[in-house]
Amino acid sequence: MFKRIMAPVDLAHVERLGPALDCAADLAKHYGVPVVYVGVTSSLPSQLAHNPEEFGQKLAAFAEAEAARHGVETSAHTAIAHDPTTEVDDALMRAIDETGADLVVMASHVPNVMDYIWPSNGGKLAEHAKCSVMVVRS
Amino acid sequence: MADETTNQGIPAPEGASHIIETDYEIGQDNFETQVGPFGLDIHNPVFLISALSIMAFVAYALFAPGSADAVFNGIDPSDTCEAGAFCDLGMRAYLTSNFDWFFLWSANIFVVFCLFLIVSPFGSVRLGGKDAKPDYGYPGWFAMLFAAGMGIGLMFFGVLEPVYYFGTPWGDEPLGVVRPFTEDGALIPENVAAARRMALAATSYHWALHPWAIYAVVALALALFSFNKGLPLTIRSAFYPIFGERVWGWTGHIIDTLAVFATLFGLATSLGFGAQQANAGLEYVYGLPNNVTVQVILIIAITLVALGSVLRGLDGGVKVLSEINMGMALLLLLFVLFAAGAATIMTGFGKGIVAYFQEVIPLSIPHGREDTGYMQGWTAFYWAWWISWSPFVGMFIARVSRGRTVREFVTCVLIIPSLVCVLWMAVFGGAAIEQVIADPAASAVKAQVIDSYNPPLSLFAMLEGLPFAAITSTIGIILVIVFFVTSSDSGSLVIDTITAGGKVDAPVPQRVFWCTFEGLVAIALLIGGGLGALQAMVISTGLPFTVILLLICWAILKGLIQERRNS
Structure with a gap:
């Protein structure tokens, strides 16, 4: 049914992604397809990495760890945004095309009043992406 | 599993750049929390100290306006101060008149330092590592450099400054050049050429190499570090070579807080003055009432557009707005150029550049000068101003x-903006001076700049002398407003990051907070008074920042040497 699953991850808050990551891996196992983990970073130093290359290495290490944990095929893809606060959605939309994923599995918080003003990234992606999007509440 | 990967120290990529190894982790002092529906991720204590001290200073300016004015602007209600004493001049004028030599020499050092970087082997170091690709193409990049840096100043001073130097009756002639008017306002034709030449050279001096060298030094340090x-x-990162690990402690907190302070007050006070300028223009062109209500509405409108821009982010908001802005400014420039006679103006531009290179050294040496009105009142003031914005x-x-x-960076930040500024001044100032010479008695520019000093109206007075004044003045007002938006949104991004x-x-929500806060501070100061006092205070921060900038030059050199050694 699906060929490739994209799982956006925020490496700074991996602890909040548990259910979504498990779900992505289970689906990958079920359909026998690979998961590509997508991380969004700016080219500026962040708490995770000094530069995008280092960020990419960390993301790749994360993907390998997930592969070992779940026994599925994984890869990593770094998306660069100039202003991550507001451009995460656009960066993820581009990543869907670049990775050729046809299912996105991502975590999202339980909606609150602010989602009327600033929809969550998951909500935005589900609204605009051409492929299927599964939003896992955490 | 996940924890292992995020906390592991993975070695930096090889050969690309020289990463400084430090124990500091970005965000380690940050405070992440949820206030109602708002998520926050703020630096403790910089966020809190800045926000609280800004409120305290606003309160001081609002509730003790007389005292704030006396300290910073030297406005002395009791009139008991001796001329030239601190209480007579106020902090700002005291600094610019006593430290004029320090400001002028420092600015010269920055220019020489930048020119040295262009020709030295350090020029080949790439920002972001050997293989980095530029984030932005040239048009978007230049648009953002300008819109943040001095867009609004070009609108305000483009006509005012050249005309002022050309015909000042207040003794501020640069290098004591001859006046082209007699005491009763009649033209002295044989003095016109010399006065016009010096007017363009002296204006260009304030807008070309020197200010951009100041910006280039700070920008290069931050980009490099x-x-x-990594x-x-x-701002504190630029001080790493000087203070070492201490920049992550209170030394750094103070540096960052000062920068937030200067930026927010700089933006808020110029937002307040900008609203007054736009209002003066609206009154002049459309007869709209000139009062606080209209100005508050303008500030709210500017803040709302800036808010929309920061919410759309750097690429979708700030960059787009900067490009629109530069496009409109270019159209206005071309219009004035052709409406006022392209041949005359371009000749003036050529002569202006030649005059600039002939006069830049005499203008930048602070010793043995008689023209203190120009050197202290304008040059030192400008240098303090550029430095406090840097x-x-x-x-x-x-x-x-x-x-x-x-x-490439230094060339593009130094040379190209300088040329554009000189061109802008030659076109707007040149067109205005032509009008003054053509018919001094009927010239609206002469009336607003020389006969009575009414700076906000100088641009509109010049446009009045050209065709389609109603349309171009409207564009002028819109440009003033949009230039404020582009300063305000980029400023909010900077404060938010610091x-x-x-x-x-x-x-x-954090950038929404800073953008809104800036508008509120501007409104509070506009209604309660104190804009002038706080702006004078911001400019006063130029002196300590000058010392800091000199240290930064040294830090850049040190950083570049290590960078070359590692590649």
Whole structure:
């Protein structure tokens, strides 16, 4: 049914992604397809990495760890945004095309009043992406 | 599993750049919390100290306006001060008249330092590592450099400054050049050429190499230490070579807080004055009432558009708005150029550049000068002003300049904006001076600048003398407003990044807070008074920042030497 699953991850808050990551891996196992983990970073130093290359290495290490944990095929893809606060959605939309994923599995918080003003990234992606999007509440 | 990967120290990529190894982790002092529906990720204590001390100073300016004015502007209600004493001059004028030599020499050092970087082998170091690609193409990059840096100044001073130097009756002639008017306002034809030449040279001096060298030094330091050395994008990172690990403690907190302070007050006070200028223009052109209500509405409108821009982000908001802005400014420039006679103006531009190079050295040497009105009242004031804005503009320029080599960076930040500024001054100032010479008695420019000093109206008075004045004045007003928006949104991004400890992915509500706060401070000061006092205070921060900038030059050299050694 699906060929490739994209799982956006925020490496700074991996602890909040548990259910979504498990779900992505289970689906990958079920359909026998690979998961590509997508991380969004700016080219500026962040708490995770000094530069995008280092960020990419960390993301790749994360993907390998997930592969070992779940026994599925994984890869990593770094998306660069100039202003991550507001451009995460656009960066993820581009990543869907670049990775050729046809299912996105991502975590999202339980909606609150602010989602009327600033929809969550998951909500935005589900609204605009051409492929299927599964939003896992955490 | 996940924890292992995020906390492991993975070695930096090889050969690309010289990463500074420090124990500091970006965000380690940050405070993440949820206030109601708002997520926050702020630097403790920089966010809190800045926000609280800004409120305290606003309160001081509002509740003790007389005292604030006396300290910073030297407005003395009791009139008991001796001429030239601190209480007579106020902090700002005291600094610019006693430290004029320090400001002028420092600015000269920055220019020489930048020119040295262009020709030295350090020029080949690439910001962001050897293989970095530029984040932005030239048009978007230049648009953002300008819009943040001095767009609004070009609108305000483009006509005012050249005309003022040309015909000042207040003794502020640069280098004591001859006046082209007699005491009763009649033209002295044989003095016109010399006065016009010096007017353009003296204006260009304030808008060309020197200010851009100041911005380039700060921007280069931040870009180098952030993109190449892996330190967070906040002002304190530039001080790492000087203070070492101490920059992550109170030394750094103070530096960052000062930068937030200068940026927010700089923006808020010029927002307040900008609203007054736009209002003066609206009154002049449309007869709209000139009062606080209209100005508050203008500030709210500017803040709302800036808010929309920061919410759309750097690429979708700030860059787009800057490009629109530059497009409109270019149209206005071309219109004035052709309406006022392209041949005459372009000849003036050529002569202006030649005169600039002939006069830049005499103008920049502060010793043995008689023209203190010009040197202290204008040059030293400008230098203090550019320097107090340099943390904000420098940080913004740094953020959009990744992937350029040092040589390309300095050339593009120094030479090209300088040329554009000289062109702008030659066109707007040249057209205005032509009008003054053609018919001094009927010239609206002469009436607003020389006969009575009414700076906000100088631009509109010049446009009045050209065809389609109603349309071009409207464009002028819109440009003034949009230039404020582009300063306000880039400023909010900068403050947000500093107060988030260098994080560029802090939650959206934080930048909304700073953008709104800036508008509120402007409104409070506009209604309660105190805009002038706080602006004078911001400019007063130029003196300590000058010392800091000199130290930064040294830090850049040190950083570049290590960078070359490692590649």
